[in-house]
Every structure is written in C-alpha cells, then in structure tokens.
C-alpha cells in the first residue's frame with residue numbers, strides 16, 4: 001500500500017478526445033515535461049498540426065483504425081499498457097513490446113448531445129455510442145494504483161500542477177479521478193439505456209406495466225448546486241437535475257429555470273416553487289398561484305395577471321407573507337409593483353418578465369426571480385418518485401384533467417353555469433393541495449383552503465375559518481374535495497358555511513347519505529370518478 005500512496009510520474013500519455021477543448025495546450029505542457037504522447041486519428045492530426053510530437057495509436061500497435069473508427073484503440077498493446085500491474089506484469093510487457101501508459105486522457109463521443117438534436121435519427125444515435133473510449137477509461141480507472149485517468153478538460157491544469165509540484169500524480173488524486181471516471185461511464189451507459197427504452201416505448205403503445213417499471217431502476221442526476229441547508233438548518237442538502245434522456249427539450253421546471261436575481265435558492269424555495277409552478281401550469285387564462293409550505297394559499301384566474309394576483313392574494317394575505325408566487329404569463333411592471341407594495345415574497349416564478357418588471361424587481365435585490373420559459377399545453381407523462389426508507393415508490397404523475405362532459409350530477413339540482421365554471425376551477429386547484437384537501441372557490445378565485453388534515457371534515461372547517469378570518473364571504477361559493485366524503489358531516493359543514501355546489505370523486509359506501517345531505521341543503525353536487533390524493 002505504501003507504494004500506492006506515492007506520486008506516479010507520467011512518461012507516456014494516451015490522448016483520444018471528442019471534446020477537444022484545451023487539449024492542444026495540455027498536450028504542449030505534457031510535451032514540455034518530456035511525456036511521450038500516443039493519440040487516435042482526429043486527435044492525432046490536430047496535435048500534429050499544432051507542431052506537437054505525437055505517435056499515432058495505429059503506428060504504435062501496428063494495426064490500422066478500421067470500420068470507420070469503430071475499432072481504433074481496442075488492442076492488447078493499448079489495454080496491456082493501461083492495465084499492466086507495475087512490478088508484476090513487467091516481463092509480459094517486455095515480451096509483447098508493450099509500453100506502460102501512465103495517463104489516459106479520453107472523453108467520449110457526445111451521445112447525449114447527439115440525441116438531443118431534434119433531427120437525430122436512430123443510426124446516428126447508435127454510431128455515437130462510444131466503445132473504445134469507455135473501455136480505456138474503465139481500464140485506467142481500475143488501474144489507478146499506477147495510472148491517472150482524465151475524462152474532463154477541467155482537470156488538465158491540476159494534472160500539470162501535480163507533475164510540477166508533487167513529482168507526479170499523488171494517489172489521492174488518481175483515486176478521485178478514477179471515481180469521476182466511473183461516474184462518467186456509468187452516466188453515459190445510463191443515457192444510452194434510457195434512450196433505447198424511450199425508443200422502444202414510443203414505438204410500442206401496447207406497453208406493459210413491467211416496461212414502465214423496470215426490474216432495476218437506474219436514474220442519473222447531476223448536481224446543479226449545493227444548498228445552504230435542507231428542509232431544516234441541521235440537514236445538509238444539494239439540488240440535482242435530471243440528466244435529460246429523451247430526445248425532446250425538457251419541460252420548463254425548477255431544474256431548467258434561470259434565476260434573474262435574488263438570494264440563493266433554498267431547499268424549501270425549490271420545493272414550494274415546484275408546487276406553485278405545477279399548479280399554475282394548469283390554467284390557460286391569466287393565473288396566479290401563491291404557495292406556502294407546498295400548499296396553495298391563494299389561486300385565481302382573471303382577465304389580467306395583475307387582477308389574478310390581487311385576487312389570489314386576497315384569499316389569505318396572512319399565509320401569503322413570505323410565499324412563493326407563480327404566474328403562467330409574462331410578468332409586467334404593474335404586477336411587480338403590486339406585489340412589492342403589499343407583501344414580502346421569497347420567490348417569483350414566471351415564463352418571462354418584461355424589461356420594466358426586472359428593473360422594478362432590482363430595487364429589491366433579495367427577491368429570487370426565476371424565468372422558466374413557456375411550457376407546452378399538454379405535458380408529456382412522467383413518473384413521480386417518493387423515497388421511503390430502504391426503497392422508492394414510483395407512480396405515474398397525476399396529470400389527469402377532467403372536463404365537464406366527464407362529470408355526472410348526482411343531486412336533484414344541477415349546477416348553474418357559473419357554479420360549473422367554479423367547480424372546474426376548484427377541481428384544478430384541489431389537485432395541488434395536500435390531503436385531505438378542501439377548496440372553497442367563487443368566481444374563479446379561492447375563498448378558503450383546508451389542507452393536510454387527517455380528517456376531511458376538519459379541512460372543510462378550516463377552509464371556512466380561513467375565509468371568515470380574511471372577511472371573505474363563503475355564501476355562494478363552491479367546494480372541491482380531493483376524495484370522497486365518507487360521511488355526510490363534511491357536506492353539512494359546507495352547507496352551514498353557505499356552499500351551493502360540490503365537486504368530488506364519489507365512490508363512498510355512504511354516497512347515498514352524502515347525496516341526501518346535499519339535496520336537503522339544495523346543494524348541486526357532481527362526481528368526477530377521479531381522486532386526487534397528494535401527500
């Protein structure tokens with residue numbers, strides 16, 4: 001082990017890179033330090049053109065690159081040189097005229113970039129699966145006891161520093177670079193597997209449940225940034241973004257949004273902004289969603305974004321303090337002025353901001369403003385995951401949208417057109433409220449929201465209490481419930497509060513009792529047949 005810990009001098013390097021950023025300068029520095037350089041076709045020509053002394057791999061192996069580059073470095077003289085255990089395999093190396101390769105500088109065919117091109121066809125994708133590169137990277141990483149592997153241009157300068165100041169590459173650095181190399185090849189393979197799975201599932205619309213939920217689930221996320229802390233200050237945290245697998249441009253999200261200004265995003269900011277964005281994406285009309293602790297505390301749609309904000313804010317100004325505000329259209333200066341005039345806000349997220357809006361915001365430099373770009377009207381389906389100790393729950397994301405023809409009226413009285421509009425609005429909101437969820441709404445504005453209670457009747461009571469506390473009139477409002485009412489008490493409470501129409505999934509053993517309660521109170525009630533639990 002003592003030998004492992006020594007710095008290893010670099011006498012021979014193999015360079016084979018697709019991303020040629022900084023490679024000429026790096027090779028020049030290696031040459032100045034007396035390193036013999038071996039290289040493959042395109043890299044060889046580039047280095048030679050720049051006057052660097054370099055030996056082509058084909059010249060060293062005595063075997064040409066064949067099959068349009070499919071086989072270039074897959075040769076025992078290359079892999080023997082990388083994998084040889086110094087002090088153990090020396091005789092074998094002499095026997096076969098194998099040179100020890102101390103430094104492997106390889107980055108791979110740009111598979112992920114290639115499949116992200118909208119016009120990328122299947123054959124192009126397949127040709128961009130690098131075989132020789134990962135083979136060398138894995139070999140060098142395995143043999144980090146003697147060999148240094150570099151897969152990213154960012155590491156070039158530290159290799160030169162170590163050669164100059166530490167008589168070679170120290171073990172700790174070889175080990176970290178080996179770890180980086182295995183992470184790199186594993187993410188690369190994952191991207192290929194995801195691409196193939198995507199191609200197969202797109203072609204096969206009779207997909208079985210087992211295809212959607214594979215026996216082994218491998219996901220690749222790359223770190224976007226470290227967070228100051230997690231949900232609480234004693235929890236460490238970081239934000240990872242999904243490495244895009246699909247050929248399509250990813251949907252606007254917290255992971256793709258750009259921060260225009262403001263303090264660094266916190267763990268809770270990201271979680272809450274994600275909830276706010278998911279909710280506001282549902283509306284076509286100008287809409288505003290204000291979120292606090294992952295629950296909407298005010299939602300409204302209106303003719304203008306300014307009016308939508310004012311109405312959303314009115315639902316619960318107390319909770320909106322320090323909230324996250326999401327919009328579904330470009331935010332202008334009037335909206336920013338209105339927000340700044342009346343509340344403290346942590347994050348504002350929108351598809352875009354006008355120049356005047358960003359100028360107004362710059363007077364409050366701490367406010368985080370996120371520009372997420374505009375989304376498509378029909379989100380593509382995705383899987384939703386929840387970590388549990390020792391495992392992971394995976395399910396389809398709840399993207400179900402209900403339209404008027406798909407709901408059935410179960411009471412004597414039918415909802416009026418205005419009630420029906422409000423019922424559909426409340427149903428879109430209730431989906432984003434933690435269960436048990438109750439939403440009171442009137443004229444496309446939330447009036448009271450009861451969230452996260454262990455019994456439905458208490459959520460209903462809380463929605464009423466909050467409306468009363470904010471001097472909002474419940475009478476004439478509608479009510480949405482994310483799941484069925486198990487007893488009539490929820491309807492009785494709603495009737496007492498002045499609710500005139502109800503939307504809920506139905507399906508309780510006591511539906512008849514619940515419908516009777518609605519009929520007694522003259523309430524119009526519709527069933528959706530769809531439940532929207534959210535935990």
Ligand SMILES: NC(=O)c1ncn([C@@H]2O[C@H](COP(=O)(O)O)[C@@H](O)[C@H]2O)c1NC=O
Nearest residue numbers: 018041042043070072073108109131132133
């Ligand atoms: N086939 C091989 O033996 C092989 N050896 C190295 N490569 C890749 O060829 C690329 C460099 O090619 P060039 O030097 O010709 O521009 C690198 O991304 C490297 O990972 C190979 N290509 C694909 O597998």
